[in-house]
Amino acid sequence: MIRQAGGGRREPRRRTLISVTPGARRARLPVAAWRWRYEIAVAIVIPAAIAALLAILGFWWLVVDATLFAMFVIACPPARAAIIARAWCIVTAHRVRTGCAEAFLVSRRGALPVIYSTTPAPYGQRVKLWCPAGIVAADFESAADVLAAACWARAVRVSHDPRHAHLVTLDVVRRPGNTPGRPGVEPDSNETDRFAGHHDLVRAQP
Numbered sequence: 516m517i518r519q520a521g522g523g524r525r526e527p528r529r530r531t532l533i534s535v536t537p538g539a540r541r542a543r544l545p546v547a548a549w550r551w552r553y554e555i556a557v558a559i560v561i562p563a564a565i566a567a568l569l570a571i572l573g574f575w576w577l578v579v580d581a582t583l584f585a586m587f588v589i590a591c592p593p594a595r596a597a598i599i600a601r602a603w604c605i606v607t608a609h610r611v612r613t614g615c616a617e618a619f620l621v622s623r624r625g626a627l628p629v630i631y632s633t634t635p636a637p638y639g640q641r642v643k644l645w646c647p648a649g650i651v652a653a654d655f656e657s658a659a660d661v662l663a664a665a666c667w668a669r670a671v672r673v674s675h676d677p678r679h680a681h682l683v684t685l686d687v688v689r690r691p692g693n694t695p696g697r698p699g700v701e702p703d704s705n706e707t708d709r710f711a712g713h714h715d716l717v718r719a720q721p
Contacts, residue, residue: 603640604640611687614665618665620650620658622650623649631643638690639688640686642686655673671685673686
């Protein structure tokens with residue numbers, strides 16, 4: 516009970532709770548190295564490989580071998596498709612992180628979800644995330660449009676591991692006609708029809 520100086524009573528003053536959503540903090544060195552592992556590997560491995568081949572083969576044989584490899588990639592559709600698919604996985608991982616930061620999908624301490632796997636899929640890419648405390652799959656569902664725009668995709672579908680709620684999967688849909696199912700579950704016909712109908716509606720809009 517709080518009393519005024521004159522002996523009268525007054526109600527205790529209520530606290531006003533202000534929810535402040537922080538931005539994404541700067542990643543620590545191990546996390547940053549994991550995020551940029553492909554670029555770091557390319558920056559280290561390619562110059563080292565070129566230097567080693569120059570020492571072994573010489574300049575002109577290196578040019579010949581590089582030309583033959585480029586011709587093989589151009590003439591072999593599976594090899595070309597595999598390289599493009601892997602490149603899209605790298606791009607998608609960076610775009611998902613950007614979308615999470617812009618949609619404030621961060622913990623109260625500013626930690627972003629950790630992307631531990633990005634794999635090609637018939638519809639686009641499948642991204643698997645480890646979420647810090649404070650982020651759940653429903654947060655991604657509410658920000659699905661923001662994530663799709665950040666990834667330059669048609670749509671993003673969200674699911675989570677049935678046993679571990681902090682493991683979230685994002686299906687980044689880039690190509691119509693390929694319906695992503697939940698991880699480990701094949702989509703049923705009704706789900707496929709609903710998703711295909713959604714793409715028909717999107718294509719029909721001006």
